[in-house]
Structures are given as structure tokens and as C-alpha cells.
Amino acid sequence: MADTEQSTRPGLALVTGASSGIGLAVARELAGRGHDLVVAAEDAAIHTVAAELGAAHDATVRAVQVDLTVPAEVEHLWQEASGAGRPVEVAVLNAGVGVGGRFAETSLERHLGLVDLNVRSTVHLAKLVVDDMVARGSGRILLTASVVATAPSPYQATYAASKAFVHSFAEGIRHELGDAGVTVTSLMPGATDTDFFRRADLLDTPLGQGPKDDPADVARDGVEALMAGKPHVVAGSLKNKVMAEAATHLPDTVTTKATARQTKPQE
Numbered sequence: 259m260a261d262t263e264q265s266t267r268p269g270l271a272l273v274t275g276a277s278s279g280i281g282l283a284v285a286r287e288l289a290g291r292g293h294d295l296v297v298a299a300e301d302a303a304i305h306t307v308a309a310e311l312g313a314a315h316d317a318t319v320r321a322v323q324v325d326l327t328v329p330a331e332v333e334h335l336w337q338e339a340s341g342a343g344r345p346v347e348v349a350v351l352n353a354g355v356g357v358g359g360r361f362a363e364t365s366l367e368r369h370l371g372l373v374d375l376n377v378r379s380t381v382h383l384a385k386l387v388v389d390d391m392v393a394r395g396s397g398r399i400l401l402t403a404s405v406v407a408t409a410p411s412p413y414q415a416t417y418a419a420s421k422a423f424v425h426s427f428a429e430g431i432r433h434e435l436g437d438a439g440v441t442v443t444s445l446m447p448g449a450t451d452t453d454f455f456r457r458a459d460l461l462d463t464p465l466g467q468g469p470k471d472d473p474a475d476v477a478r479d480g481v482e483a484l485m486a487g488k489p490h491v492v493a494g495s496l497k498n499k500v501m502a503e504a505a506t507h508l509p510d511t512v513t514t515k516a517t518a519r520q521t522k523p524q525e
């Protein structure tokens with residue numbers, strides 16, 4: 259791509275968890291809008307994904323293979339992204355996993371891995387991104403939370419708590435950054451048709467077997483909200499919006515029982 263052409267393109271976008279599901283769909287959406295990308299994921303497949311995205315959208319797409327549960331690899335990702343010769347103008351902190359099942363019957367290692375990825379790495383990378391964007395006085399950040407952020411969720415208790423953290427964190431730093439030229443948007447998808455449920459051992463639940471949104475629709479809603487600088491967006495179907503709205507008005511005792519019916523493993 260010629261230098262003059264590159265300078266007229268929208269800025270560089272960083273997307274984590276971009277090898278599949280919602281992150282891949284967000285990366286596609288951003289590439290379709292003309293952004294060059296730095297895409298990150300844990301497995302080597304991210305290199306193939308980057309090559310395919312670059313070819314499909316005539317974009318420069320750089321893959322960084324990192325395990326974001328490891329703090330040094332979060333730092334490495336940021337070095338790669340910020341050292342690309344152009345500022346990161348859009349950051350999508352999306353990588354995340356779930357752990358389904360009773361807390362008492364699932365391994366501590368998996369729960370702590372979830373916290374390391376969904377919570378610790380999000381705060382760590384957000385700090386690096388925010389400091390850079392504040393220094394430049396511009397930037398847009400999208401954090402993938404979930405509609406589960408609105409209510410406790412038995413049988414995926416650490417997951418729902420992690421997404422409540424991400425959502426609250428997003429809205430908190432958004433307020434602080436009001437005058438800094440940096441927007442923060444919380445993306446709140448409902449059940450979406452990705453590899454998430456298999457990886458989280460949630461396939462044997464009503465939620466895992468129920469209807470799901472198309473990741474492309476979720477990504478479009480997320481990127482539109484990001485570009486509009488909205489505080490949050492409940493993405494996907496109308497059902498998600500109704501559920502999220504209801505959960506903010508109902509007591510936790512009611513919402514907890516309702517979510518438990520969806521996430522309880524079938525016996």
C-alpha cells in the first residue's frame with residue numbers, strides 16, 4: 259500500500275481475541291471501514307486470520323500471538339502495537355473466556371485463569387492504551403463486557419463477576435476521561451454463536467443450547483457504538499435489551515434464580 263494511501267485511511271486498530279467469534283467479527287467490521295489492524299490471540303491460528311483479513315479488505319493486518327494471562331505478554335502485545343509506526347487510535351479489549359459449572363466442582367486453576375484474562379489483562383492493557391491515548395488527546399476504546407454484567411449468574415459465577423467488573427471499569431474510566439478526548443464503550447452482548455460455550459463447558463445448559471445472535475450483528479452494534487462514543491451498547495437481539503433493562507430493576511434474588519435456570523448443567 260502506498261504511503262499517501264495509508265495516510266488517508268482511518269487509524270490503526272488493536273483487537274484482542276480476534277481469532278474467532280466476536281473479536282474476529284469486530285476485526286472484520288473495522289477492516290471493512292478501512293482500519294489497518296493489529297490482531298491478537300493465544301493460538302497460532304491468529305496468523306492465518308490476519309492474512310485472510312488483510313487480503314479480504316486490502317488492509318495491513320499484523321498478528322501477535324500472545325497468552326494474555328501472562329503479564330509480560332500483555333506488555334509484549336502493547337510494544338508490538340504501539341511500535342507499529344502509527345498510533346493505536348482504536349483499541350478493542352475483547353479476549354475472554356468462561357468457566358461453566360458449580361464453583362465447588364471446577365478447578366481453581368481455571369477460575370484464576372479466567373480472572374487473569376478477563377480482569378487482570380483487561381486492566382493491564384487498558385492502562386497502557388489509556389496512558390498513550392491521553393498523552394495524544396484522542397482515542398476510542400471498546401471493552402467487551404456482557405449482558406451477564408447486569409446480574410449474578412450461578413454456574414458461571416466467576417465469569418459473570420468478571421464481566422460486571424469489566425462493565426463497571428469501562429463506565430468508571432469513561433467518566434474520568436471525559437475531557438481527555440478518549441471515549442470508552444462497554445459492549446454487552448447476549449448469547450452469541452461463537453466457540454465460547456464449548457470452551458466454557460456450557461454446552462449442556464439451556465443457555466448453551468438456546469438461540470444465539472450472529473457475531474457479525476453483535477460486532478456491527480459494538481463498532482457503531484464505539485464510533486458514536488456511546489457509554490455502552492446491549493448488542494444483538496431485542497431480547498437482550500429487554501433482559502438487561504429488566505435486570506437493572508429487579509432484585510438480585512430474582513435475577514439470580516432466573517439466570518440459574520439458564521446456566522444449570524442438565525442432569
Ligand SMILES: NC(=O)c1ccc[n+]([C@@H]2O[C@H](COP(=O)([O-])OP(=O)(O)OC[C@H]3O[C@@H](n4cnc5c(N)ncnc54)[C@H](OP(=O)(O)O)[C@@H]3O)[C@@H](O)[C@H]2O)c1
Nearest residue numbers: 275277279280299300301325326354404449450452453454
Ligand atoms: N459468546 C457469547 O455468548 C458472549 C456473550 C457476551 C460476551 N462475550 C464475550 O465476548 C468475548 C469474545 O468471546 P467469543 O464469544 O467471541 O468467544 P471465542 O470465539 O471463544 O473467542 C475468544 C477469543 O479470546 C482469545 N483468547 C482466549 N484465551 C486467550 C488468552 N489466554 N490470551 C489471548 N487470547 C485469548 C481466543 O483466542 P485463541 O482461540 O487463540 O485462544 C479467541 O480469539 C469474550 O470476552 C466473552 O466473554 C461472549
